[in-house]
Each structure stands twice: as structure tokens, then as C-alpha cells.
Amino acid sequence: MSIKADVENLLIQLNYPANEATSKQMNEIIENTPGFFEFAKHIFSLNDELKKIGATVAMSNSKPYLKLKSDAKETREIEEFTEIINAWAKKYKVDLEKVENKNTYYILGKQS
Numbered sequence: 001m002s003i004k005a006d007v008e009n010l011l012i013q014l015n016y017p018a019n020e021a022t023s024k025q026m027n028e029i030i031e032n033t034p035g036f037f038e039f040a041k042h043i044f045s046l047n048d049e050l051k052k053i054g055a056t057v058a059m060s061n062s063k064p065y066l067k068l069k070s071d072a073k074e075t076r077e078i079e080e081f082t083e084i085i086n087a088w089a090k091k092y093k094v095d096l097e098k099v100e101n102k103n104t105y106y107i108l109g110k111q112s
Contacts, residue, residue, distance in 0.1 A: 005040035013044050014057055025059055032064040035110025039092040043107075046088050055081050055103075065106040068096070078103055 007026045011018045016026075030036045043066070047057040054077075055070035070081040085105060089096050095108040 005037060005043070010040065010043070014047060014059070016059065022059070025064075028064045029059060029066055033066070033107060033109040034112070038110050039094050042088070042092050046085070049084055049088075050081070053077065053080055053084070055084075060106065063106060065097075065108065067099075068105045068107065070103040072103060 007023050007030070008018045010026055011022050016022045043057055046068075050056055050068065050070075053070070054072065055068065058067055058069055060067045068081075068085050070078065072078045072081055081103060085096065088094070093111040095111050096105040097108050098105050
């Protein structure tokens, strides 16, 4: 069974309340992310994988993108996080942008 990648399901799967404010924010992210629905359903499995290592997929409050975030401090944990997200991005041909000095990446959209 697959989950439909619509605004409400995205919010629920990412542990956000489905209300007017979060729906508006998610719609802005979708509009700002080229090819969003080409990889959106794969965000659910990425989020599940990241949860296992204490990382998350979340909505950014500073930019209209989804972000991949890890609070890991140990090198091994940071490397595992980086390997998971880079493999996902490569598999689904998604561009990421690393936030300087943080274990955070923005999902910019489908590679052109």
C-alpha cells in the first residue's frame, strides 16, 4: 500500500498538524521546489530511515524548502546521516543544499 503524497498526508507523515498555517507553508514549499511530486512519495521512506538515526525531514522556517536535519555530534553518526541523504538524492535525482556549519540540507528540487 502506498501513501498519496498530497499536502495533508505530507503534513501528517512529517508529524505536523494539518491546519491552515501548515498547509499554506507546505504549499509554498511545493510551489518553490521544482519537480516536487516526482519524488514526494519517496520523502516518506526517507523520513522513516532518518528517524532510525535521530534525524528528520522538516519544513524550514527560514526558507521555503523541506530540510533534512540531524543533531548528531559524533563523526560516525554524521557520516551515516550524510550517506543516507546523498544516496536518496542520487537515486531520485534531487538537488540538495548544505547549510553552512550545520548537519542540515535543503531539498531544492528535481535535478534538471
